[in-house]
Amino acid sequence: MARFGDLEASIMDVVWAAGAPVRVREVSDQLNQERPLAFNTVQTVMENLFHKGWLTRHKNGRAYWYEAVRTRDDYVGQLLNEALAVAPDPAATLVRLVGGMEPDEIASLRAALDAVQGHEGDEESAR
Amino acid sequence: MMRAAIVTVLLVYAMSAALAGAHWLPQATWAPRAPRAAIATWQAATLSIVASVLAAGVILAVPCLPCSLTPAAFHTCLMAMWAQHWMPEGILTTGFGALLVVTVLGRIAWCLGAALAGAHRRRVRHDEVLTVIARPGPDGVQVIDDDQPAVYCLPGRRRIVLTTGALRCLKGRQLEAVVAHERAHLAGRHHLLVAFAGALQHAFPVVPFFALAATQVGDLVEVAADDVATRRENRLTLAGALLAVAAAGAPAGALGAGGTAAAERIRRLIEPPGRPSRGQWALTSLTLATVSMLSVGAPAVALLTILHCP
Numbered sequence: 001m002a003r004f005g006d007l008e009a010s011i012m013d014v015v016w017a018a019g020a021p022v023r024v025r026e027v028s029d030q031l032n033q034e035r036p037l038a039f040n041t042v043q044t045v046m047e048n049l050f051h052k053g054w055l056t057r058h059k060n061g062r063a064y065w066y067e068a069v070r071t072r073d074d075y076v077g078q079l080l081n082e083a084l085a086v087a088p089d090p091a092a093t094l095v096r097l098v099g100g101m102e103p104d105e106i107a108s109l110r111a112a113l114d115a116v117q118g119h120e121g122d123e124e125s126a127r
Numbered sequence: 128m129m130r131a132a133i134v135t136v137l138l139v140y141a142m143s144a145a146l147a148g149a150h151w152l153p154q155a156t157w158a159p160r161a162p163r164a165a166i167a168t169w170q171a172a173t174l175s176i177v178a179s180v181l182a183a184g185v186i187l188a189v190p191c192l193p194c195s196l197t198p199a200a201f202h203t204c205l206m207a208m209w210a211q212h213w214m215p216e217g218i219l220t221t222g223f224g225a226l227l228v229v230t231v232l233g234r235i236a237w238c239l240g241a242a243l244a245g246a247h248r249r250r251v252r253h254d255e256v257l258t259v260i261a262r263p264g265p266d267g268v269q270v271i272d273d274d275q276p277a278v279y280c281l282p283g284r285r286r287i288v289l290t291t292g293a294l295r296c297l298k299g300r301q302l303e304a305v306v307a308h309e310r311a312h313l314a315g316r317h318h319l320l321v322a323f324a325g326a327l328q329h330a331f332p333v334v335p336f337f338a339l340a341a342t343q344v345g346d347l348v349e350v351a352a353d354d355v356a357t358r359r360e361n362r363l364t365l366a367g368a369l370l371a372v373a374a375a376g377a378p379a380g381a382l383g384a385g386g387t388a389a390a391e392r393i394r395r396l397i398e399p400p401g402r403p404s405r406g407q408w409a410l411t412s413l414t415l416a417t418v419s420m421l422s423v424g425a426p427a428v429a430l431l432t433i434l435h436c437p
Contacts, residue, residue, distance in 0.1 A: 080277055112398065113363065113366055
């Protein structure tokens, strides 16, 4: 049995790939091509995702049709904004690896690095 | 009056320490060679300033502390406090001292608490989103799909995250070097050092020293993490990795904030400053020792001289 988070991720992948409202049955069929999963398990996790705000749903006939609230890119953008925000609140994540360097600064450092690497022999630069 | 003199000395000391620290500490050339000692110095100086102001407040608020626990001494002490309270200016003094202590402690506790709680909340949420959208990558990292190169860690959740853009521009052992840097942040609990300095900056925005301390500690933890990473990985590899990510990610017209510090950091990897000379070690130790001694000593001596029972 996969971890719960993995299953959430797999389900969201299917929903995003579908690009249109899907029923639990379709998601579960799709996932079953890779690993055996009970319909009820998929249903429970999709309800959780609905309550957590990842999915919306509406009833049409007897089944719920599920849809992603936001695109995957929206979430990626949100994470990166949080991670790269330098001010005013850097505490949540650490390292903005090297923020806001000027292109000429980068070029001069690159030249310095190449020069030193030439000095210290190819074995180091080749690593 | 003895008390007034000591309170004045403490407050003047706190102000001069803040001014001198803001002037001299950023110029310390030994700081990039001994980043951890430099961080400790900033923290000791910060504590010293705060402790002196608190000590001044306590001296104003309390005429004496019961140094001996014998009932007679305690009684004398209570009588002294009672006597002070009965004089109008005594009430003012006590009130001002208490207000000073409560304000300073309260501000720090409030800002630190809010920062830590907020950061924790955001990290939990960040981690939830990561669980759904990230893929396991090489070397135990999480990979999210984006062209913008970014590498960061999520303290408290012990996650290291790379974008596909970052993975693409890192070659050979560069990935290991960058991951070692992030692991050093996590292992050193650098987020707490940064959070503490940031909370003081937030608590007392009028004191330039705390703003400087926050910036410098933020830069110094990067240098410290580089040091740990280069114990296992080649320093030129790490420099190459940082440059590759910076070159791929430099957005046009970006604010230069922190750019110089980042450039200095990379230059330090390319041209290492070398082992500190004996003189520099002496200077480093002397600074650290002086600041630590003052940080505990100044307020403690002041409290001990004044707060004995008559």
